[in-house]
Amino acid sequence: MENRDDLIVNDSYAPMVNHSEEEGKAIRKKVWFVTILLSVITTVEVAMGIILSNKDASYWDFVKWSFIILTVVKAFYIVMEFMHLGHENKTLRRLIIIPYVFFIIYMIFLIIMEGFKVGAGYN
Amino acid sequence: MAEHVGNVDTATAWGGGVSPFRVTYGKMMMWFFLVSDALTFGGFLVALGFAKASADSWPVAEEVFFHFPMTHANLPLIYVALMTFILIVSSVTMVLAVEAGHRMDQKGVQKWLGWTVVGGAIFLLSQAWEWGTFIAGPDGILSTWADNATLTNNPYNIANPDDLRYTNFFFFVTGFHGFHVFTGVVINLLVFLQVRKGVYQARGHYEMVEKVGLYWHFVDLVWVFVFTFFYLV
Numbered sequence: 278m279e280n281r282d283d284l285i286v287n288d289s290y291a292p293m294v295n296h297s298e299e300e301g302k303a304i305r306k307k308v309w310f311v312t313i314l315l316s317v318i319t320t321v322e323v324a325m326g327i328i329l330s331n332k333d334a335s336y337w338d339f340v341k342w343s344f345i346i347l348t349v350v351k352a353f354y355i356v357m358e359f360m361h362l363g364h365e366n367k368t369l370r371r372l373i374i375i376p377y378v379f380f381i382i383y384m385i386f387l388i389i390m391e392g393f394k395v396g397a398g399y400n
Numbered sequence: 401m402a403e404h405v406g407n408v409d410t411a412t413a414w415g416g417g418v419s420p421f422r423v424t425y426g427k428m429m430m431w432f433f434l435v436s437d438a439l440t441f442g443g444f445l446v447a448l449g450f451a452k453a454s455a456d457s458w459p460v461a462e463e464v465f466f467h468f469p470m471t472h473a474n475l476p477l478i479y480v481a482l483m484t485f486i487l488i489v490s491s492v493t494m495v496l497a498v499e500a501g502h503r504m505d506q507k508g509v510q511k512w513l514g515w516t517v518v519g520g521a522i523f524l525l526s527q528a529w530e531w532g533t534f535i536a537g538p539d540g541i542l543s544t545w546a547d548n549a550t551l552t553n554n555p556y557n558i559a560n561p562d563d564l565r566y567t568n569f570f571f572f573v574t575g576f577h578g579f580h581v582f583t584g585v586v587i588n589l590l591v592f593l594q595v596r597k598g599v600y601q602a603r604g605h606y607e608m609v610e611k612v613g614l615y616w617h618f619v620d621l622v623w624v625f626v627f628t629f630f631y632l633v
Binding site: 294295296297298301304305308311312315316319320322323326327341344345347348351352355356358359360361365366368369372373376377380381384385388389391392393395396 | 420421422423428431435438439442443446447449450451452453454455456461462476477478481484485488489491492494495496498499500502503504605607610613614617618620621624625627628631632633
């Protein structure tokens, strides 16, 4: 058991995750990149919301989907880099992401479909 | 089943007592909590989607959220965008606190975690202002409850004032998120005090900062979705 490097006993946790000054520099560089990316995406979203009218049906669907895609991009970077999930064990990553994404997509599909149907019934 | 036991290769099988996911118990449980909490928020936002899809009219966020403190200019969504930016920045300072912890840099953790608490507090105060402005309604006066935005009155949906879902979803979604921010700030503050006392330095690792960091990033993550689905789409 002592020679295996894929298992960690709780007491040996700290030496495994701690890093040196040089590694820290590389991590901080990545953090600043993600920060700028998130800020730019938010700015673009707000600018689109202000400039483009949501009463013009010809392009509003496109704008709406752009918002959703940009949000998923932001979420990806927050989860993978800030929450460090991209650097965790592959099994743990899949254990967290796959069930959630599956259930949430299923729920969105069911309930939004139902919403449009109910709305059509009212109006 | 007993005959299979003999076939298990004890050199490669998980023998218990250690993590097969190369992660500590505390971090894994925090992830499991976050997944369940994310389903709760997912439920809120999908319910909001149902309301929007089935409503015959829904107020436009640019025409509701255009106020900014200390000015009467029409600045649609700028204040909400500023709040989003504040939360993103406090998430960044949290990553930097975790990174400093991995170098056992007590002063660094203290500095960045301190700024994270400050960022969270600014966000909470901003939300208090936003709620006040929202409740005051289009006339901007908080004095009488009759024309204020409440759970039982919706002054924003002019075409269909009986549809109260807009104000209800605003209070429930931003309120539930705001409560998460509040608990996050309190927990961050407690961990900050522990860092200052040198508790984690003596322990030899800053895993606690990582765990509260996960929760804090989650709060930021949820706000990214609230921002899109309540204010933008």
